[in-house]
Amino acid sequence: RLSKDKVGVIGVPSCKGQSAGGVQHGPKALRQAGIIDKLTQLGVEVYDYGDLVFEQFDDDTPILGLKNPKNIGLAAKKISDQVSRVIKDDQIALTLGGDHSLSIGTIHGHAAAEKNMCLVWVDAHADINTPLTSPSGNVHGMALSFLVKELKEYIPQIPHFEWIKPCISAKDIAYIGLRDLDPGELWIVRNMGISCFTMHEVDRYGIDMVLRMSMQAINPHGDRPIHLSFDVDSLDPRISAATGTPVPGGLSVREGIYIAEELAATGKLTAVDLVEVNPLLGTKEERDLTVYAATEIARACFGKKREGNIPPGYVLPRPDT
Numbered sequence: 001r002l003s004k005d006k007v008g009v010i011g012v013p014s015c016k017g018q019s020a021g022g023v024q025h026g027p028k029a030l031r032q033a034g035i036i037d038k039l040t041q042l043g044v045e046v047y048d049y050g051d052l053v054f055e056q057f058d059d060d061t062p063i064l065g066l067k068n069p070k071n072i073g074l075a076a077k078k079i080s081d082q083v084s085r086v087i088k089d090d091q092i093a094l095t096l097g098g099d100h101s102l103s104i105g106t107i108h109g110h111a112a113a114e115k116n117m118c119l120v121w122v123d124a125h126a127d128i129n130t131p132l133t134s135p136s137g138n139v140h141g142m143a144l145s146f147l148v149k150e151l152k153e154y155i156p157q158i159p160h161f162e163w164i165k166p167c168i169s170a171k172d173i174a175y176i177g178l179r180d181l182d183p184g185e186l187w188i189v190r191n192m193g194i195s196c197f198t199m200h201e202v203d204r205y206g207i208d209m210v211l212r213m214s215m216q217a218i219n220p221h222g223d224r225p226i227h228l229s230f231d232v233d234s235l236d237p238r239i240s241a242a243t244g245t246p247v248p249g250g251l252s253v254r255e256g257i258y259i260a261e262e263l264a265a266t267g268k269l270t271a272v273d274l275v276e277v278n279p280l281l282g283t284k285e286e287r288d289l290t291v292y293a294a295t296e297i298a299r300a301c302f303g304k305k306r307e308g309n310i311p312p313g314y315v316l317p318r319p320d321t
């Protein structure tokens with residue numbers, strides 16, 4: 001069956017959560033690859049909200065090493081409000097990034113609209129450094145630390161971040177595809193009880209079992225709205241090289257699509273982030289392949305199946321008698 005979903009597409013040209021120029025052009029690259037039409041062709045009712053516009057603040061000195069606190073803190077608030085509005089309008093929120101710091105806003109906004117939501121974070125990285133454990137000060141590697149309730153006592157006061165209310169518990173998160181964690185992140189994952197399926201587990205159990213264990217852990221009764229935060233650097237750099245922090249040994253495009261197909265099949269997918277596409281990195285071929293993989297993941301999230309799709313009302317034609 002084709003999708004009857006309503007999807008609200010939000011472009012978030014964010015880049016200040018990391019240092020490689022170009023990731024702010026991710027939304028444009030995905031649009032130019034026809035992501036909107038590809039969803040419409042699936043029977044999805046697409047509402048395109050365009051790209052959010054962020055006021056640029058140059059007076060933005062690092063706090064405790066955390067870079068661009070004002071720009072990111074204010075942007076995240078706009079993102080949170082927009083995602084909340086889209087979900088309250090009964091649309092699935094598809095956010096096109098932009099760097100992964102945008103997920104501070106998307107998850108905060110999702111939780112404001114659906115307090116019982118759970119999170120599948122597909123990434124080479126855990127993105128859960130606190131400002132005190134981050135080796136880089138890049139907020140795209142800290143996004144989750146501001147949102148996880150159990151981390152509240154480990155997070156220092158950051159100007160422009162005061163509005164962020166921790167809104168998800170460690171037990172409501174499942175990681176898939178991790179293969180590059182910092183010590184502080186591993187300590188948090190291990191000691192706070194976050195379900196974590198690294199590439200080691202993907203190799204050991206296979207992607208289907210990893211998904212089943214993830215759902216068993218965070219959505220055992222299949223009744224919780226699901227947030228999928230998909231960082232394209234979760235995929236192997238051979239198919240997703242146009243991204244800021246590539247790490248060898250990643251998910252195949254088949255495994256990425258399988259995750260999306262299975263989450264789509266739950267009927268509970270309520271928010272999707274598609275982040276870290278940087279069209280200025282890599283060769284033209286690498287960029288085109290990265291964008292293609294990202295759009296295929298998006299199509300699978302909204303009903304595209306590898307077995308094919310039958311349009312509503314389809315009747316097998318008979319010869320004229």
Ligand SMILES: N[C@@H](CSCCS(N)(=O)=O)C(=O)O
Nearest residue numbers: 100125129136138140141245
């Ligand atoms: N763990 C490192 C790299 S984080 C990579 C962030 S992302 N969003 O996965 O590209 C750090 O904190 O700087």
Ligand SMILES: [Mn+2]
Nearest residue numbers: 124125231233
């Ligand atoms: Mn990553």
Ligand SMILES: [Mn+2]
Nearest residue numbers: 100123127231
């Ligand atoms: Mn990430």
Ligand SMILES: [Mn+2]
Nearest residue numbers: 233244245276
């Ligand atoms: Mn990255």
